[in-house]
Amino acid sequence: MFQHSLLLIYRNFKRFPTTFFINLIGLSTGLACALAVCLWVNDELSFDKYHANNSRLFRVMENVRTEKGLDTHAGTTALLAEALVEEMPEIESAVVATPPAFFPRFTLVGEKKHIQGVGKFAAKSFFHIFSYSLVQGNANQVLANKRAIVLSQRLATSLFGKPENAIGKTVEWQLADLKQTCIVSGIFGPIPANSSEQFDFVLTFDAFKDIMKMGPKINWEEDGPFNTYIVLHDGVDPKKFNSKIAGLLDHKTAKNKNRRLFIQPYSDQYLHGEYKNGVQAGGRIEYVQLFSAIAAFILIIACINYMNLATAKATRRMKEIGVKKTLGASRRALVMHFLLESTLMTFLALFLAVVLVQVVLPQFNEVTGKHLTLTPEPKLIILFLGIALLTGLLAGSYPAFYLSGFKPATVFRGTLVGSVADLWTRKGLVIFQFTLSVIFIVCVLVVHRQMQFVQSKDLGYDKNNVIYFETAGRSAQEPNAFLAEIKRLPGVVNASGMWGFFVIVGPQGVGPQLEWKGRKIPVNNLGVNYDMVETLGIQMKAGRSFSRQFRSDSTEIIVNETLVKTLGLQDPIGKTLNRDKVVGVAKDFYYESLHEKVAPFIFRLEPKAAGTVVVKLAPGQDKETIRQLQQFYKAYNAGMTLDYQYLDAEYQAQYASERRVAVLSRYFASLAILISSLGLWGLTAFTAEKRRKEIGVRKVLGASEFSIIYLLSRDLTKLVIVAIALALPISYLLVRHWLDSFEYRIALEFWYFLGAGLLALLVAWLTVGAQAVRAARIDPALCLRDE
Structure with a gap:
């Protein structure tokens, strides 16, 4: 039976090369996506589990x-x-x-x-x-x-x-x-x-x-x-x-x-690092679940292509089925034959998928920030073979039961008519494909717009042309003299120091608490040197910044607007909080990611703070200024080298996961559209071939090429429109849920959804239109010629 199935695959390839290649490309692409995601998920699930205890x-x-x-x-x-x-x-x-x-x-x-x-x-x-x-x-x-x-x-x-x-x-x-x-x-x-x-x-x-x-x-x-x-x-x-x-x-x-x-x-x-109100509520596991689901859906889209194309060419294989049934073949044997046929096709696609993954793995690693390798581990081999087997069985399930149900007498009389259920099943599969494609497009648009919002949001401080580095050697022992020398360098606008760091990356626990009228309020504190507020470009709403003219500033603080609102202070300047006097109120600034609300914050003056030095550079002079700063640092600190980073890069690090989602979602959406379009292209080709003589008669009777194109594309266009109608509310709920993780986010505008629907419709028209135009231009004589 195995050899017989191989022979039939070869014969079907020769009879239907277009279908063969569409199925091979669709299945191999879908499997490649699934295998790459499996490598990533396997790595994520293995984190910290190597410890013996x-x-x-x-x-x-x-x-x-x-x-x-x-x-x-x-x-x-x-x-x-x-x-x-x-x-x-x-x-x-x-x-x-x-x-x-x-x-x-x-x-x-x-x-x-x-x-x-x-x-x-x-x-x-x-x-x-x-x-x-x-x-x-x-x-x-x-x-x-x-x-x-x-x-x-x-x-x-x-x-x-x-x-x-x-x-x-x-x-x-x-x-x-x-x-x-x-x-x-x-x-x-x-x-x-x-x-x-x-x-x-x-x-x-x-x-x-x-x-x-x-x-x-x-x-x-x-x-x-x-x-x-x-x-x-x-x-x-x-x-x-x-x-x-x-x-x-x-x-x-x-x-x-x-x-x-x-x-x-x-x-x-x-994976489970996020808690809400004391209950574990997600973390990186959400991305594992998300990408696993996306890979599964893309694989399902590829399986749907196989189902649709296999059932679409049923009329070309009904005599084969009729002969086999007449010679005594049972329906069970035919089902097994078609499942074996689809499984063999899938394993052929698996081979191509492995090659494809090996080729794209370096780029995939760059996007995901991983060091994944395609190694022949028994666990991965079993997983890949299992995925291919399930894909083959899923892809071949509907065609197997559909084709094996033909009755020999009906087949040989040539009166085979597809049932309404079969017709609607094929239509439903097409709708499902494009529903997923539209959802992917909406997600890509929304994620892209949110990331643009993150980049352009006024943070309340100036992160551009700002570098920072940790001090050591003489610079740590003589912080104020070191900062004074830095400020004299050409191209340096300002410089200051702090203990710790300004931008908070990753989830934080309950910080130091401020006691106020019997209340305990978590507050983020940062010890800073003179000029830190000015170096970061933070605006003052009331009072003043720290000044060398006031010797008492070492016991005074600057608070942000949120802390003032939280405490309900009407006139905060001069008030004492935990024995520290408020001398200024800074406008709210986003020292955490936009996932979090601005929390209460206090700047404390530490006149010797220089564990981390922050330097504001003049625009357009950063390379030359940094070169001079490196030379100065090496001379000042007995041969030590300057290891600096840009503040903007640290800010971007807060959104590493979101950027990966943005990039991967574009790739996934492209794959979904590509595979769906391949299936639509194949269906249109078979529809045109099935209605070949009808097209010839219509052209002889004077039908225009436009009317033929409209005839072939009308039904499939309706299916895509139905898919768009189903996809838009689902996509709204999904992107709304994702945006809810941001305290500060874009508004969901109508054009995101309308644009995604129109793009999917345009792709469908181009796909169907290419085949429809080809069919409309065929010579009627070739259509009506008897075989």
Whole structure:
């Protein structure tokens, strides 16, 4: 039977080459899209699951009841890990660590080499709990010494030539005006690409406690920014443990009635990182679901092409079916034959799809920010074969049951007439195809317009021609002298410094709280030097900026409009908030992404703040000014190199996921339209061939070419119009849901939907018209000639 099916595929290819190529192109394109998305989804789902303790590894989180409901964050007090191990027998081990991106880049000095890297502080059991591969050192001992440092292979090689040369050597790290000398106790290998956290070295948390002068005992009322991770004993039920830990803070102090602890699987934080009112409400998993659904729909569109073209040419295969039934073939055997035929076609398309994915994978990686490879892993091979098998069965299902239902007597009499149900099924499939295509077009238009809005939105500060960098060496020790020298450079408009950074990227937890008339209000704080407000171009609504003319400014603050409104202050200038005097009110500015509402914000004057330096450059002079700045920085800091970034690039980083959605949606929409158009083109061709003699008679009787074109395109145009009518309300609901994730968004205008419908209709007309014109120009003699 297999050889017979192969023979029939070959014969059908010779009889219907156009249909064969349309099906092959459609199925291979759809499969290529599905395979590429599968690679991406497989990578996303694998994040953080490589740790040996994955099933027992959890992050401790906290729900805090505020005026607006429950705020969820991962920040906990510094000594919570130690306290939990002592009080909770269910916990095998626990570790505290500074959060990712908690610090700017450190500067490390070893053997007179200066290297910048991302670092973190972590407790002794860090490398025991997490499966970061140690190539030098013992996981239980590398962080035992307070002055120990564990380097990555890359960093150790850069500093000492070879990783093994680094063990026992001293390294000095510096962060702003903080510095310390450490001894290299271990080397860890490359962190897997599917790790949500990437860093270059680890310092001991004991050293951090000394630097920050933390006490030896836990303060249960403290709500710190630190991450606490635990490993439960085998057999411990996480749900029961969650119930036990939830009320832990209630027993420690009466002031903790609004705080509840809970645990989240560590490997869930990457995909399920968003919480609303204390309940997990999405995250990156939404994009996994979205792109999986889109790939499935594109594959379904390709399957519909196969169904429609297979049933459209039914009249050309009915004698074959009649003969087989007369010779004793059962309907079951015919169904199996047609399913095998469609499956073989799909596996042929799978081969082409794999080749296509291999070709486009570099571009796909660039769009998605991944490093995906098409490797022959058993899991992926089984997945790809399974997708191809399901596609083949789906594509061949309707044709198989439809064609196998022909009765021999009816076939040989030539009186076969398609049923109304069959006709409407084919029409419904076409409508479904173009409904999806129109939805994709609307999504592309709306996403593109929202991203344009994000780019052009007045943020309340000037991000153009602004660079920033972390200081080290002499510049960190003499911040004001360093800033004064920078301001003298040609092309520098202004410069200032800050602790931390201005733009907030990614979800934030509950920050420091401002107490006001019995209320606790979360507020974002930023310690800044003089001229920061002016450097960023932030406008003042009332009062003044920080000034060197007022010596008391070190105890005074500038607040934003939102904080004034939240507190209900009528005349905020001169008011005291937490012992700090308000000297100015800044107009609201968007330091978070447009997904979030502008939150209360406070600028605090720190006259020596220069951990991060911000420099405003004159327009059109940035390259030359940066070159001079690099030379100056190297001379000022004893050979160190300047590693700078543009503020605009940091702002764009907040919308990396949205930009990927925008680019991928364009590709997906193009594929959907291409495959749908191929199917429409094939259907029009078969319609024209089926009505060949009718066209010839009409032309002999004087019908114009326009009337023939209208005849062939009328019915299919109606189907596309129905598809547009169905797609528009569905697309409205989808894009409305997506836009709801932005606090500041575009208004949905009518032309987005009308334009998408007209574009789909134009594509359909061009597709159908090309075949209709060809049929209308055929010689009537050729149409009426008897075979």
